[in-house]
Amino acid sequence: MRDITLGQYYPADSFTHKLDPRVKLVLVIAFIVMVFLVKNLIAYAAVILCVVLGTLISRIPISKVLKSIKTIIFLVLFTAVLNLLFYKGDTVLWSWWRISVSLEGILFSIKMALRLILLVMGTTLLTYTTTPTGLTDGMESLMYPLKLIKVPTHDIAVIMSIALRFIPILSEEVDKIMMAQKARGASFDTGGIVKRAKALLPVLIPLFVSAFRRADELALALDARCYNATPNRTRYQIMKPTYRDLIAVAGTAAFIVLVVALNMNFWGAYVPSESLWWLFS
Template structure:
């Protein structure tokens, strides 16, 4: 349970860690758009450079980044294979029943997998460098305009931060319950699928019971402290847009422009690239 890296803060003092959470959120959105903009391999390389640069700046160990990829490895294999088999390409290499493996299919599925990997890396970088509290505070601040159309922005933010706060608590709880049942001779990694699923019951039931108990207690504690009695709460940490955020924004913008430019072969301005035309073509 301790090895779940997806969405886990990795403490540090780097440039990225010190950036404003709001800026990082907006930049991640920009990054996602950039990933989807990328059309040919050259623009993919630009996106990759962007991710590599961001990882270097954030000083997150590469092994940690790779672990987040490991979490979605099954999805990667699945999408890769599906796209490979069912893409209707022209240059068919191999076909059987409804499956066609074509050059276009290979290129498409490689791009697809690459896109997923880049997406996950970029977004986990956000959760690695930003505390859950930072993320929810940032989201709340970004959603402020919605308050004017009566969206309960603050409540949503509180719900989100509570949910995030409870992930490690429940994961610890799972650890504890697992240990207690193991001490009574339960084993979770032997037997077939059915017996394994059955073996989870002694964990799930106490987990649910304790989750409801905790939720009850928390609700009471919030009530007891008159939570939400005042409309505008002040903050302990006030967020500020600083030079780091400006630099980050400029960097990301540069990469977005680069990706668009590469997509269009610099609008024909850059002749020399035509010798490697196929990189643009695919």
């Protein structure tokens, strides 16, 4: 239960942790775009290098980042198999009915799998190195243009941060209630699906009751302190880009340039040997 992967901040004292959340958000978006731009395996190598460097700089154990892939491994394998069997390539190696495996298909499914894995690894770096509050503050700030057309960005940000804040509280509550019902002989890991679903009722009902109670109490506490989303609220933590952010932006920009260059295959003429064509296609 403790392994809920939302709001999975991993505390450490690193370059990435100290970056401005807004900058990190923008860089992650740039990273996503970059991953979608990539065409050949050489360029993928550059992106992998980028993720590995990012992980090292963030001082997050590689095992932690790899763990984030576990949740999407099924999706990755599923798409890889589909791509492998249905991609229409020229160099057919094996075929049956409408299914065919081609050399191009193999390359394509490897690239798609890499793309998904790199996407998840890159974005989890953001959630590992940024506190939930940092994330919502950053988003609010980035939503500034929407504010000009009267979108209540501050309210949205507050709702998001309260929701995020409640995840660990509720998961703790689930732990407690489950323990209490286990102490009364309840069992959550035996029996078929129907029995297991039924066994969750004694957990879900108290959980909802307490969630509503907490929400009420929070609303009262906000009211009691005269909270309202006035336009000129001051902040406890003010985000300020520093030289670090400049370095991070420059680094990412360099990677994007590198990837684009590799993509356009400036080396095309210099393919070291014909047998390495697959690296550059």
